[in-house]
Structures are given as C-alpha cells and as structure tokens.
Amino acid sequence: MSDINNNCKNIKIRLETASVLVNNAIEAINQNKIKKGNLIWLELTGCSGNIISLLDGSDPSFKKLATKMVNFIYDNSLMAAEGELAMDKLFGAIGSDFILAVEGAISTKDNGLYNVIGRWRGQPVTALDAIKALGEKASYVIAVGTCASSGGMSAARPNPAACVPVHSLLNRKVIRLPGCPCHPDWFLGTLGYILQFGEPALDGDNRPLMFYSTLIHNICPRRPFFNQGIFASQLGEETCMFRLGCRGPVTRVDCPIRQWNNHVNWPIGNNTPCIGCAMFGFPDKMEPFVSYDITR
Amino acid sequence: MNDHEIFINLIKNNISEMLETIDSLYISCNSCTKNMLLNRLRRSVTNLSMLVQGFESSQHLSDANDPQQNPTRVFTLAELRKYNGRNGNPAYVAVNGTVYDVTNNAAWAAATHFGLTSGRDLTGEFASCHSGQSALSRLKAVGTIAE
Ligand code: SF4
Numbered sequence: 001m002s003d004i005n006n007n008c009k010n011i012k013i014r015l016e017t018a019s020v021l022v023n024n025a026i027e028a029i030n031q032n033k034i035k036k037g038n039l040i041w042l043e044l045t046g047c048s049g050n051i052i053s054l055l056d057g058s059d060p061s062f063k064k065l066a067t068k069m070v071n072f073i074y075d076n077s078l079m080a081a082e083g084e085l086a087m088d089k090l091f092g093a094i095g096s097d098f099i100l101a102v103e104g105a106i107s108t109k110d111n112g113l114y115n116v117i118g119r120w121r122g123q124p125v126t127a128l129d130a131i132k133a134l135g136e137k138a139s140y141v142i143a144v145g146t147c148a149s150s151g152g153m154s155a156a157r158p159n160p161a162a163c164v165p166v167h168s169l170l171n172r173k174v175i176r177l178p179g180c181p182c183h184p185d186w187f188l189g190t191l192g193y194i195l196q197f198g199e200p201a202l203d204g205d206n207r208p209l210m211f212y213s214t215l216i217h218n219i220c221p222r223r224p225f226f227n228q229g230i231f232a233s234q235l236g237e238e239t240c241m242f243r244l245g246c247r248g249p250v251t252r253v254d255c256p257i258r259q260w261n262n263h264v265n266w267p268i269g270n271n272t273p274c275i276g277c278a279m280f281g282f283p284d285k286m287e288p289f290v291s292y293d294i295t296r
Numbered sequence: 297m298n299d300h301e302i303f304i305n306l307i308k309n310n311i312s313e314m315l316e317t318i319d320s321l322y323i324s325c326n327s328c329t330k331n332m333l334l335n336r337l338r339r340s341v342t343n344l345s346m347l348v349q350g351f352e353s354s355q356h357l358s359d360a361n362d363p364q365q366n367p368t369r370v371f372t373l374a375e376l377r378k379y380n381g382r383n384g385n386p387a388y389v390a391v392n393g394t395v396y397d398v399t400n401n402a403a404w405a406a407a408t409h410f411g412l413t414s415g416r417d418l419t420g421e422f423a424s425c426h427s428g429q430s431a432l433s434r435l436k437a438v439g440t441i442a443e
Contacts, residue, residue, distance in 0.1 A: 241405075242402065249402035250403050281411070291407075295381045
C-alpha cells in the first residue's frame, strides 16, 4: 500500500474536493438555495461496473447522493419499479429538468438491436433509442466511465456490435469521466459542482479539470525510480514499472492521490502497472498491459 | 583535456563538496540549516549519478557500431525492425527519414505507444497525431533511413 502524505496541502485539498462539493450542494439544498437535481442513470452497452463503483463511494457516499442530493428517477439495477412501470418513469422524465448520466457505450449495429434495455408500450427499447430520446433533452449529459466516454471495452476490436461513445451520437456537449470504472468521487464531485455552479471547467476533451488535470506519471510515488532509471523487470518489484508497460505516462487522472476502495490503494501501489483505463483508446491502444519481453 | 578527464575532475569536485556538506551537518544543530544541508547533499548525489552515467557513455564513444553514439548511421527498414524494444534491444522509430531512440521515453512504455510498436517507420502515424507539435525535438536522433 502506498502511504498518503498527510502533510501535503495539495494532496489534502484534492482528496477533499468531492466531499466538499457534495456537502456544500446538500447544504444549499437544505437551505432552499438550490433545487435537488433529477438524475437518470442509463446502463447501456457495458458491464454496469460504474454503478457498482458508485455504490462503493464512501465520502461522499451513494446514500448521500440518493437521499439528499438528487431525486434518483431511474437506474435499472437499483430502482424498485420494474418492466413497463420502470420504463414509464424513464420516458416520463422527458419534459422535466433532468441530468443524464450514461454508462456503457451504445451499440449501433442493426439499429441497436444488440442491446435492448427494456420494453415500452409493447416495443423493445434499444440503448440507441434511449440515448436518442433522452440525450438531447437533458440539462447535462455525463458520460460515466470509459465505454460511455470513448467506446472502451465495448468498442474494442473487432467491435462486433459497432459500439460508439455517447458524444458521437449527440449534437451537444457531453461531460466525459473516463475510467474503468469511474471513481465515485469523480462523478459525485462533478454532479455536486453542476448542481451549484453549472458546468465545471473542462479540458479540450470535456473532462473536468478538477480531476483530470495531471498525468499519473507526474504525481506517481515511484517517479524518483523512473528519474534514476531504476526499473522493475517483473511484477512485484517495488520500483518503476515503465519497462513492463506502465501507462501512467500517458494517462491523465488523479489515482495516485485519490486511490480506490475508500481511498485505500491503487494499481501501482499494489505493484501492477497502470493499464491506462482512464485514457481514451483503452483498451486496444493501451496494450500490452504487461510485457516481460523488454528493452535493456 | 579529453572527455574522460573532464568527467573525472567533475566527479572529484562533487565528492569533495559532499564531504564538506557532511562535515557541516555534524556541527549544525539548527533543524532548518540541517534540512538545507541535506537538500544540498541530495543534489550532489543526483549530480554524481548523472556524472557517472555520462562517464560511462563517454567510454563507449569510440564504438562506431553503436548507433546510439553515431547519429549518422544509415538504417534500412529491415535493420530498423530489429530495434523493437524486445529481447533486450533498444526501441527506435523513424519519422520523416530520421531514426529516433524512444527506449527511455516515458510515453513508450514496453516500447509501445497508443497501439504502435517500435522498430518501424511511423511518419504517417506521427503526422496524424502530433503535427505542429515539438515532440520530435525531445527525442534523441540515432541515424537516418536509407533512401
Ligand atoms: S510506475 Fe508508471 S506512472 Fe509511476 S513513475 Fe513509473 S512509469 Fe511513471
């Protein structure tokens, strides 16, 4: 496990970003300064790993989100309603003010038939139908995770279902939160910001700068090893994993500081190279994830 | 003075500076000064390791077969293919006729970069992603591609 430097102001402040934003949003809602948001979460062509990751959020937590920050209108894994009733809720939101979070890419082959997310009024509803019906009506669209942001696993070669990321189907801005999965803090912090202030500062690829502004390599605790040319030749060695294929140098996000599972650890802290899961082009362009056939 | 002697001189100077710093560390009792001296020591250690690296490569200067030291080396595409970063080989790529060493470039972990492998001419790929950027100036040129 890598130790968090408790004395570093930069690290401390960054770790608090999401919880401060969420707590402030909740306070503003309680004081009637802003309204609770309406949230629709679509699980499209993917593994549902992002909603699972969200449930794992600790500070801020999923409970805070669902009970104090938003009216959670629709998510097929979590809601009590099912079948037609659930679909009524989904399509009933059109016309109201809602924020749309999407996880998973969108299968487009054969009119989207390879990903049917439910039935409504006797007709199958595909992921493609859902994103077209809701995508342009939402006040904000947040692509949660790598599949929604850039195609990810679902669009990996040979991409049999012709999956595409959310923004390629919508004629509007889509805030992108790549990561396989997306860290609960990245989503909750972004949502907390939107509720209070609107769109957060984004980079050229529409990723919120508050989470996606630094390369992993530039804040990696193993960077001194890289600088000195001390490289691991196999997994398990506690030095820089550049030669084994570490993608920290091309991946822009704050894992080294934030860490995962209640801020406990992260891949490099556990002696496995970064595989670039939060970088566009993952997984195809980030391979090989580990190579033992290496340079001198 | 040849390169060899210059390096030896610099290394000696560095060592005597480190010894001085250590002497001062023994007599200082103020933690602020101590930290300053420790920082100086760390800087010297870094300098020393760089000097040693420089010294080692200056010893190989005469080896004309080592393309690292001979940027005028001409590669055929077949020769370039050997420098694919595997089996202990360095990783080279060619762009616009020049061969560059990417062995220790951070963005080329495991001698691969966004799905591209080394040991190849990547002129087209480079133009489609980095045109107008100064990425090449940061790479070490090791030769050219045969006409
Ligand atoms: S382990 Fe990866 S991210 Fe860390 S310094 Fe090495 S190459 Fe960079």
